[in-house]
Amino acid sequence: MRDRQVQDILDWYDRHARDLPWRVGPSARAAGVRPDPYRVWLSEVMLQQTTVAAVKAYFERFTTLWPTVTDLARAEDGMVMGEWAGLGYYARARNLLKCARVVADEHGGRFPETREGLQALPGIGPYTAAAISAIAFDEPEVVVDGNVERVMARLFDIRTPMPAAKPEMKAAAAEMTPNHRPGCYAQAVMDLGATICTPRSPACGICPWREPCLARTAGIQAELPVKAPKKTKPTRYGYAYVARRADGAWLLERRPDSGLLGGMLGWPGSDWNEDPRAAPPIKADWHRLTEEARHTFTHFHLRLKIDVANLPPDAEPEHGTFIPRHEFRPASLPTVMRKVFDLAHGSFENVG
Template structure:
C-alpha cells in the first residue's frame, strides 16, 4: 500500500457531486440528494437478488416480484413453490429460501416493518452483514459501512493495496470505513457502488472520467487494473449426472420437486441421477423407450456439471407429475431448462 493520506472530506464531496449527476436509474432507488427514502422492502429485495447476479439480469426479476408481491407481507403469504418458480434462473437458490424465511419473520414478528438498525436487520434469518449494512444505510440513513466487490475494488486501487484478496478484505473494509459519517450515508454507499460498476471497472477502468482519480494511488502506478490482487482460484471439480426428460402425448413433461435440503433445494426439477465425480447411475425413474439426447454443461459455484440427457415419449406413467412443457421451462432452474431444451430438440 502506498504511503498516502487522502483528503477524506474532499473525496467524499467529489464523489457525491459526481453521483448527483451520474447516478444509475434503478428500480429500487430513490433520486440522489433528496429526502425521499426508498422502501426498505424494495432495497432488501434488490440486495438479495444482486448477490452474485448482475443488475441487468436481476432487474426483470425484481420487477416481477414487486408486481406480484408489492409488500413484504404479500411475499410472506406466498406459497413456497410460487416463489421458487419466480426465482428460477437467478441461481444461488438458497437465497430464495432465505428470502421467504426473512419475509415471514418481518411479517410475523415485526408487523410487516423492517428493523431500522444494522443489529436489528442482522437478527433476521438469512440477512448477512453486507445486506444489513446496505439496508440500514440506503433505506434508513444509518452510517453503515457497505462493502461489496465494487467497493473493495475502489479501495484497493485508491490505496494501492498490495495484499491479495481474500486476505485483504479486513483491510479494505477498514479503509472503506474511513469515509463513513452521518452525511448522506445511503447516497455514499450507492455512489461507491456506481463508481465501481461504471468507472472503476475490473478491466479497462475509465480513470479519465473518475471524479477521485487525483487521489488514486493505483492510477499513479500506471496499472490500476492490477488491483485488487487476487490469489489463483483452484480449478472447479467436474461432476457428471443423467437427466431423464419424459414427455407424454399431451405436450407435458414429467417434473419433480427437489428435496428441501441440498443444491437447488425445494426447486422444481427434472428427474436426475446423483451428480458425482464417478460414474452416475444409469437407472431411469420410469420404464420408457429412452434414447440419448446429447449433453449439457452447467457451472455451479463449487463444481462444473455435465448432464447426459435421456428422453422418451410415454403416456400414463404411474407416479409421474406432469406439467405443460412451456410452463415447466419458465419455472425450472437454468440447468434443468438446458436439459429440457436439449430433449425437446431431440424429439423434434
C-alpha cells in the same frame, strides 16, 4: 482531505447516479422521498453476486406479483422458487421467503432499521444489513462489498492479497464513510465501482477520485485488488430423464431444500459425479438423445446424457410428480434443467 473526497464523490453521484428501478435518485432523495425498505431489501438480495442487468426484470416481476413484504410472505414456496428460476444461488430465494415471513409475522411487516436487527434475518449478512440500513434508513453504516473493496484497494493502494486484506479494506471504508448523506455515499461508491473503477481497464480519466488515488499514482490500479488464482473446475457426469405422460403431463421432481439447486423443480436423474449410475424413475421405453446437455456451475462442469420416454395414462413412477401440460413453464426451471428440456422436447409429438 477525507471531507473533500466525500464531497467530490457525492457531487459526482448527484450528476451521474444510475437510474435503477429500486433506487430513489439523489434529487428525489433531497426532496424528501424515502426508499421503500422492502424494495431495497429485495434488490440487495437479488444483487448478491449478480449483475444489475440480470436483476432488473426479476425485480420488476417480483414487485408486480408481490408489492409488499406481507404479500410475499403469503406466497407459496413453489411459486417464489419458480419466479426465481434462472437467477441462480437458489438459497437466496429460500431465505427470501423465510425472511419475508419473519418480518411479516414477528415485526408487523416492517423491516428493522438497525444493522444488528437486519443481520439477524435469514439471508441478510454483514454487507446486506449495512446496505439496507444505509440506503433505506440513512444510517452511517460501513457498507463493504466487492465494489467497495476494489475502490478502497486502489484509493489506498492496498496490496495485501485477498481475502487477508478484508480488515484493511473495512478500515479504509470506515475512514471514508460520512455522517452526512451516508445512503447516497454508499450508492455512490458502488456506482463508481460498477461504472468507472471497474475490475479491468478502469476509466481513471473521468474518476472523481483520480487525484487522491494512490494506486493510480503508482500506475498499478488495474492490478488491484490482488486475488489468489482460482482452482480449475472438474467435470462431472450424469443422466436426466424426460418423460411425458399420454395427456401431456411432464414428470418432474422437487429437489431437496439443501444443496445444489435446493428447492427447485428438475428432471429425475442420477447423481452427478465422475462415474454415475443410471437411475430412471420408472420402467419405460427410454431413448437416448444424441446430444448431451452441458452446463457449468460455480465449482464444476456438468455433462448430462438425456433419456426420453412416453408414458401411458396410468403410469406410476417410483418418484417424481406429474406437472399438467398447461401448468408447466420451462422458465420456472433452473437453467441446467431448462437446457435439458430444450434438447428433449423436440423428440415428443405434440398433444392436441
